[in-house]
Amino acid sequence: MIISCYNEEHTILQVIDEVSAVLPQAHIAVFDNNSTDSSKSLVLGRIQMLANSANIDGGGGTYQSFIESSAPESKNKVPKTQDFAAKINVESKRAESKRLDSASLDSPANDTTLFNATSITPTSINPASIIPTSINSVSTIMPNGGRLSLFSTTTQGKGAVIADAFALLDADIYVMIDGDTQYDTAFLPQALAHFCQNQLDMLNIARATINDSVHRKGHSFGNKLLSTAAAIFFGKNFGDMLSGYRIFSRAFVKSFPAQSKGFEIETELSVFALQQNLRVDEIEAPYKSRPEGSFSKLHTFRDGFRILFMIFQLLFTERPLLVFGFLSVLSFAVSLIIGVDIFMEFLETSRVARFPTLFVCVGLGVIGVVLGVAGMLAHLVVKGSKEARRMAYLNHKKIL
Structure with a gap:
């Protein structure tokens, strides 16, 4: 007690x-x-x-x-x-x-x-x-x-x-x-x-x-x-x-x-x-x-x-894949929204007039990839930790 x-x-x-x-x-x-x-x-x-x-x-x-x-x-x-x-x-x-x-x-x-x-x-x-x-x-x-x-x-x-x-x-x-x-x-x-x-x-x-x-x-x-x-x-x-x-x-x-x-x-x-x-x-x-x-x-x-x-x-x-996955998708979404105009302009003129916007777009895409990889790696680490906790749990488990 x-x-x-x-x-x-x-x-x-x-x-x-x-x-x-x-x-x-x-x-x-x-x-x-x-x-x-x-x-x-x-x-x-x-x-x-x-x-x-x-x-x-x-x-x-x-x-x-x-x-x-x-x-x-x-x-x-x-x-x-x-x-x-x-x-x-x-x-x-x-x-x-x-x-x-x-x-x-x-x-x-x-x-x-x-x-x-x-x-x-x-x-x-x-x-x-x-x-x-x-x-x-x-x-x-x-x-x-x-x-x-x-x-x-x-x-x-x-x-x-x-x-x-x-x-x-x-x-x-x-x-x-x-x-x-x-x-x-x-x-x-x-x-x-x-x-x-x-x-x-x-x-x-x-x-x-x-x-x-x-x-x-x-x-x-x-x-x-x-x-x-x-x-x-x-x-x-x-x-x-x-x-x-x-x-x-x-x-x-x-x-x-x-x-x-x-x-x-x-x-x-x-x-x-x-x-x-x-x-x-x-x-x-x-x-x-x-x-x-x-x-x-x-x-x-x-x-x-x-x-x-x-x-x-x-x-x-405990749920890194959910968190980092959401942030990764968010980064990709913002990158696509910003990059649509630049891409359409490039198709029409074969030129890129707004390089700063392009750099932001590419940067967000890279960040999205990094976050996705980080989420998968963290998920593997957490999975191993959960398995260790489960083993500790089973070592002490008995019927009351």
Whole structure:
């Protein structure tokens, strides 16, 4: 469960509680993105509270927790018990029960290791398998069997958060959601069932507004405009291409080359799925109003132009033959329009009186040829890139 968080002190704990209530055994990974309010402190406080509760339970406790120290530790050293629980046994029956996990960290050990985490799979928790990592994060096992982790992404932007999450977390199913309580988490079990039954690679959960005050008019218009543009250029029409509520397969996540830094990440995710011919679908879920004190981080015009620029950038990188082919035909067309008069005049007088116009005509013709060749070469490069992505996808694909 990937929760992006930037200045969400009024809502982040509520989102954690809501997710934990509907998916009690999920791994909830909160990615703080340089919050300037108390969001990070609140999540850290919740982790510390859960870790202290584990300490109170003693050796008979049913969960295990770890937290990083401020000073470097040796590779094999485990934090002390008084520093938020070092070693608590997990009941074997509980460890063998099936669980939905949205992530299991897998990073190599090194001499500057500060963090320790258990190896969690969708079917079991193995507290004996300790995987050290140097990632700036804290984590604890919750009483209901799930895990709560806090990561820090220093590069600003939602795209950077998703890139970090996809790189650091290892799971069979990933759920992406914002930390603002606007998305209906009660809908998750139904969405996950739909996702698994249809063996999807991405499920886009479109926002069904329950009242007109939820969306600003500029946001709604921009969303429709950008969704329509993406549908024209890349195929399938998503009703809400900019939704931040999505479910992904492991194969999708591990083959996705995240490039975006900001809110344009949703556009990149959608276009990637369409260009790779992955199994995608879209369903609607209620979209609620923000609570008092919480505000949107999306800037209507600035982020709208960024998303539009991302669409055109993806056109060049994903469909170069279309772009360069269009420019090539355009150059030839202008060259022919300009050259008709010169050609007709030459037939009548056997002379060329307007050499500058002739040079422009010939130049545009040459540019058209160059653009056509460039488009074909770029198409071959992109085709090879798509094949490599497909192989990466197949290496991680399995039936859920």
